[in-house]
Amino acid sequence: MTENGGRNRPVEHGFPHLDTVRRSITALLRRLSYDGFRAYDTPFAPADAAFGAEDDLYLGAQRVASAMVRALRLPDARMLIGFRSMEHAATVELTAGPEYFIEVNDRFRTHRRDLAAALAHEVTHVLLHRLDLRFPATAENEILTDTAAACLGPGWLLLDAYREDALTHQKLGYLTPEEFGYVLAKRAGLLGEDLSAWFTSPQAYEAYVRGRARAAQDHRRAPLAAAGWAERRRYAAARRTGAAAPGSSYRFTRHDGGLRVEFPCPACAQRLRLPVRGRLTARCGLCRTTLDCDT
Numbered sequence: 001m002t003e004n005g006g007r008n009r010p011v012e013h014g015f016p017h018l019d020t021v022r023r024s025i026t027a028l029l030r031r032l033s034y035d036g037f038r039a040y041d042t043p044f045a046p047a048d049a050a051f052g053a054e055d056d057l058y059l060g061a062q063r064v065a066s067a068m069v070r071a072l073r074l075p076d077a078r079m080l081i082g083f084r085s086m087e088h089a090a091t092v093e094l095t096a097g098p099e100y101f102i103e104v105n106d107r108f109r110t111h112r113r114d115l116a117a118a119l120a121h122e123v124t125h126v127l128l129h130r131l132d133l134r135f136p137a138t139a140e141n142e143i144l145t146d147t148a149a150a151c152l153g154p155g156w157l158l159l160d161a162y163r164e165d166a167l168t169h170q171k172l173g174y175l176t177p178e179e180f181g182y183v184l185a186k187r188a189g190l191l192g193e194d195l196s197a198w199f200t201s202p203q204a205y206e207a208y209v210r211g212r213a214r215a216a217q218d219h220r221r222a223p224l225a226a227a228g229w230a231e232r233r234r235y236a237a238a239r240r241t242g243a244a245a246p247g248s249s250y251r252f253t254r255h256d257g258g259l260r261v262e263f264p265c266p267a268c269a270q271r272l273r274l275p276v277r278g279r280l281t282a283r284c285g286l287c288r289t290t291l292d293c294d295t
Contacts, residue, residue, distance in 0.1 A: 011164055011171045013207075014178060015214060017143050020135075021179055022269035024147035025186060029268050029286050031133045037151075037287075041191050044071040044154035046198055049116035057083075057109060064116050065102070068123045071153050077126055079119070083109055089172050092122040094129045117161040117172050120154035121145055127152075142174040150175075150183035156195045159184065160204045177204065181211020189215070189267055190287055218266035221249050225279065225292040232294070239276060239295075252276070261295050 029037055048067035051060045058081065065079040080101045090104045102122045108115045124145050128134060133148075135141045149155030158173040159180035171177065185208070188194055199205040220226050222235035238244045242252045242259060250263035259276040268287035274280065276295045283290050 011162070011169050012176050014176060015182065017175060017179055018182070018214075020140050020143045021147050021175070021183060022264065024135075024144040025151060025183070026269045026286070027133060027135075027144070028148050028151055029270070031131050034286065034288055037190070039073065040152040041193075042071075042153065043156060043193070043195055044068065044116070044120070049157055051112040051115050053110075053112065055112075060112070061104070061115060065119055065123070068116065068119050068154055072123055072127045074123070074127055074130065077130075079123065079126075081119075090118040090122050092125050094125065097126075097130070100126050114157070114161040114170075114172065116154070117157035120149045120157050121173055124149040124152070124154070139174075146173045146175045146180070147183050149173075150180055151187050155180065156184055156198060159208060160199050160201050162204045162207060163201050164203050177207030178211045178214065181208035182215050183211070184208060185212035185215035186267065188212075190289070218264075221263070221266065223250060223261050223263060223274070223293050223295045224266065225294045227294075265289060265291070 044067070048071070049064060051064055061081040065081055069075070069077055069079060076098050078099045080099055082101065082103050083106050084103055085106045086103065088105065090102055092100055092102045094100070102119065104115065104118055108118060128145060128148060133144070135144050146155065146158065149158060159177060161170060161172040162177045163170050173180070175183070184195060196205060196208055199208065220228060220231070222231045227235065234245065235250070238248065239252070244251045250261050253260050253262060253273070260273050261276050262271055262273045264270065265272055265284040265287060267289040268284060270284055270286040272282065272284060274282055274293060274295050279294050281290060282293055
């Protein structure tokens, strides 16, 4: 189901779900494979999300849903759209298919600008159901769904639905706006794209910039060569003792008498293990990112 951040509910900010987001990115890439992920290199276009007041309610909703199905590469799935009064923005009934019934909050009858955003979460639920990819806890599973939507193309709409001012605010989905920006920046780094020009909400763009800055920090953590001076000093001290300080993203192990460092790939969070021997170039086996390291 898509969480519906309403007028009277404060919008959560920051990165409270970052550990789950990173696990979600890793799990998604493992399930799809590198080549499977690359097949989603075309994001959901703004024209496909357009749903004007002059469009027939059900035909227009069906057109947007069909475009979402194509974007998520579910050609044999059909989404049936209904509207009713409900707490959440939308919900989907996960069955064996090929037909899936999505119920959408009544407010999208007239508030059509963000219908595609609500559908992005629900159709991604169907994709993950087909992939048999899920986390045990419901809350984590919803984070996984938002993360997958942002990783695979349509999720930028969920961030663009975020608007906040002195009188009203709206946010769809379970990630914070900054976390959506973080995941979109990860997608941009892996696929070489920039969707920032598509944002219509100024607040969404600002959240994307904050998320992108947080994603960039992942590429400046030891033992990566781009780590800052202070980070390098802490790493060197930990290397001498063979024990990382609490809270460090890396840890040391011994293998065949030699010291190794284990740390997350800055692009996909897959754990990597390298020998401790100074400057070297490594390649993540999952996302194929080339890393300049100083172990």
